[in-house]
Amino acid sequence: MLENDQNSDTLIFQLCDTIKTVILTSSKPTLSEYELIKMLQSDQYNTLSKLRFDQSEQLFQLHFLIFHSLYKLQQTLLDEKIGYLEISPLNITLTPYKENESNELTFSHNTKIAQYYLNIENLKNTTKQEIDQLLLSFWKTFISPDKHLESLKVLELTAPVSYDEIKIQYKKLASKHHPDKGGTKEKAQQINQAMATLNSIYKNRNLASIK
Known part of the structure; x- marks a missing residue:
């Protein structure tokens, strides 16, 4: 300090x-x-x-x-x-x-x-x-900034981008690459993991724990 x-x-x-x-x-x-x-x-x-x-x-x-x-x-x-x-x-x-x-x-x-x-x-x-x-x-x-950028890349996005835009793109890609629609399980997992990472980052960005 x-x-x-x-x-x-x-x-x-x-x-x-x-x-x-x-x-x-x-x-x-x-x-x-x-x-x-x-x-x-x-x-x-x-x-x-x-x-x-x-x-x-x-x-x-x-x-x-x-x-x-x-x-x-x-x-x-x-x-x-x-x-x-x-x-x-x-x-x-x-x-x-x-x-x-x-x-x-x-x-x-x-x-x-x-x-x-x-x-x-x-x-x-x-x-x-x-x-x-x-x-x-x-x-x-801050600790792992690459995770943020890598996750955006998986969703075919680049910063800056809003959380709403991320959700729209995730739904689009999740549907497109779903195994039932001809996509692969591996690609679907990559998309889901990227979204999970971005959810964690964007939902906590306003320090919700401060009351």
Whole structure:
């Protein structure tokens, strides 16, 4: 964990500033949390190089600081009339600002998840047992990002893609490759396993365990 509040405040300021630069200059319209972290760790930005992530506490700290910074940045971008920042582990997207939508888009700060991440005390007070539970349900994409991409490939999809689109494509392929319709058992199993993996990732992406 960070050694003191001053270190935490300094890192959060740096993260907000760097993440803003990344989002505004990225050639990709959508970033996943994993992609964002990799960019922050790169030589170009070198923002997270001094942090260690070899234990669950450090991994949780990383995730919490990223989301704390994203939710702070979400309000900043709205105040500056730049746009609305959509935030989820698999979908960090900046939507251009529209004057008539500004009031509607401020709702995010009122959600339980946003309140959780905006309260920096949760970084200090979350117990190891709670951390392990959150990481188990939430960080599958970070720990094994290839599983997410491989599963999409089996379903003949590429990121970014919505959960609804995944379900539609799964039903289509499951019907097409069903053994009773001339498909093979092996292919059907691959499709089912890919969907099971994606179900696990997408259904847990909003940290449903936070009450």
